[in-house]
Structure formats: C-alpha cells, structure tokens
Amino acid sequence: MITFLSEILQENSKEEPLQPPLAENKMKDKKRGLFWSSIFLLIFVLCCVAMFWLDIILYQHDEAPLPETEENKQHLADGSQSLLREPPCILPKAEQKWQLTSKVIYSNRLAKNMVAITFDDGPYATWTEKYLAVLAKCDVKATFFLLGQYVEKNPDVARSIVEAGHEVGSHSWYHHPLCQKDADFVARDFEKCIAIFKKELDITLVLFRPAYGEYNKDLLQTIYSYGQQTILWSVDQKDWQATDAKQLSKAIINTVKSGDIVLLHEARQTTLDALPMIIEELQKKGFTLVTVGELLNVVE
Numbered sequence: 001m002i003t004f005l006s007e008i009l010q011e012n013s014k015e016e017p018l019q020p021p022l023a024e025n026k027m028k029d030k031k032r033g034l035f036w037s038s039i040f041l042l043i044f045v046l047c048c049v050a051m052f053w054l055d056i057i058l059y060q061h062d063e064a065p066l067p068e069t070e071e072n073k074q075h076l077a078d079g080s081q082s083l084l085r086e087p088p089c090i091l092p093k094a095e096q097k098w099q100l101t102s103k104v105i106y107s108n109r110l111a112k113n114m115v116a117i118t119f120d121d122g123p124y125a126t127w128t129e130k131y132l133a134v135l136a137k138c139d140v141k142a143t144f145f146l147l148g149q150y151v152e153k154n155p156d157v158a159r160s161i162v163e164a165g166h167e168v169g170s171h172s173w174y175h176h177p178l179c180q181k182d183a184d185f186v187a188r189d190f191e192k193c194i195a196i197f198k199k200e201l202d203i204t205l206v207l208f209r210p211a212y213g214e215y216n217k218d219l220l221q222t223i224y225s226y227g228q229q230t231i232l233w234s235v236d237q238k239d240w241q242a243t244d245a246k247q248l249s250k251a252i253i254n255t256v257k258s259g260d261i262v263l264l265h266e267a268r269q270t271t272l273d274a275l276p277m278i279i280e281e282l283q284k285k286g287f288t289l290v291t292v293g294e295l296l297n298v299v300e
C-alpha cells in the first residue's frame, strides 16, 4: 500500500507545469464560468426584487387591487384612483327593502345626499372604543366589517359596536383572500363567521366584504348562497397609508358623492384623527351619514 501511495505521489510530482496555451484556455473557462455565474446571480436578484415589489403592492396593505376581470379592467381604465362604480342593480322588494343579489355593491346612487362610512378589520380591544367615541360625539351611525376571529377574541368590543346602534357585517374569519382558497376552506370560513356572529351578537349576517376587496365569480356565488350581500366601496383614499389627517379628510371630502360607500380602517391613528373632520365636512356639504343597510334601502 505504502509503495502504491509513494508511486502516486511521485507521479504527481512529475506533473509538468501547464503549457501556456493550456493555461490560457483554463483561464478563459474560468472567466466564462464567472461571467455566467454573475448573469444568473443578477437574474436571481432581479427576480427577488420583483417578488418583493409585488408582495408590497398586493399584500402589504389591506385592500389589494381588484382581480383582473373584464369589468374591473374597464373600470380601472377610466383613470379613477378611487373605485367609483355605477349604481348597483338593487331590485325593490314590496316592502321597499333592497334585495339580495350575487353582484357586488359599490354604492347606491339612488340614495341622494347620503353617504355610508365603513370601517374594516376590527374589533380591536384598544382601538374600536376610540372610533365609537368619535361616532357617538358626532351622533353618526356607521358600518363595521368585522373579522370573525376578532369577534371571538373581543366579543365585548363587538357587542359595544352593536349596542351603540352601528351596523356590523362580516369581513371573513382570517382575512384571507377567499377567492384563492378551495371550496372547503371558504365554506368553513363562512360557517365559523355565521356561528360566532350569532353566538356573540345574536346577529344573522347579511353583509359581507371580502378581504382585500378580492373576489371572483365562484366567491360571489358562495357569498350569495350564504344569504350575504357582497359590499365593497366607491371611495378609497388609502387611509391605511395616510400620515396626515387633514390631507386624508380633504381627499375624502373632495371625492364623495351621493350614495358613496367610504372605506376606512380601524387601528389607524391618522384615520381616527381624520374622522371628526370627515364627518363634520360631509355634514356641512349636506350629506347625511348612514349605515350601508340604510343606504341600500333607498330603492327609488
């Protein structure tokens, strides 16, 4: 064995240094390898940046852009930043109440000089009562789209919303984009929400706002099959990223028209600070602030 190893060592020591052309080729190969490695690394970094950017755009804020349906594309093509829509199709019932549809409601243009303010994502143990205090002071009723899991966690807060005379709707259990989930997941989400709203608030859910405002045909049909109406919004001034209450209130006041549904969020200091200004200015402009249900009830 020792003899064998020493033979190998001797063999290796005999190895001649590389001849210039061979060394040059090796160097070229090395450079080529380095070049392609750099290209792959660059592509990888670019992909990471693109994914990070997409993640920010789509998921970091509460309400992501609408899915790319033909209808939405057409709507967004009009250059509007806020999600302004034509009057929804609300068919009057004999008792002058709005009728459940499998369509999306963004506003009710029949409701002259009325505006509905809505708050998403609560109830919160610390924030909700602050919003309720402002609404009480201004003597205004609003609609809160609550998450089932938070109703379970903060049932007393949820009850205080209802007891103050506000309207509540479901914003799903987890705040997952339900149109990306399978039918079983969606069904469980709805059933859990229906059960918790019934148990804690004795409320049969009628209004539903999908997380991120995302929906597809199947989800709309599911919402309808659970006896709930899909409610989105017609005014969204991105309060979740606003840092100046005056600017936020101004943007909303300048946008609002009769029959609008305004999207706001709980747990946002800027929104909370802007709320009294929004209410006061809208009232000065002659708008009556109502719940979504009241807004929809105007059928002629």
Ligand SMILES: [Zn+2]
Binding pocket: 062, 063, 120, 121, 171, 175, 211, 212
């Ligand atoms: Zn939300």
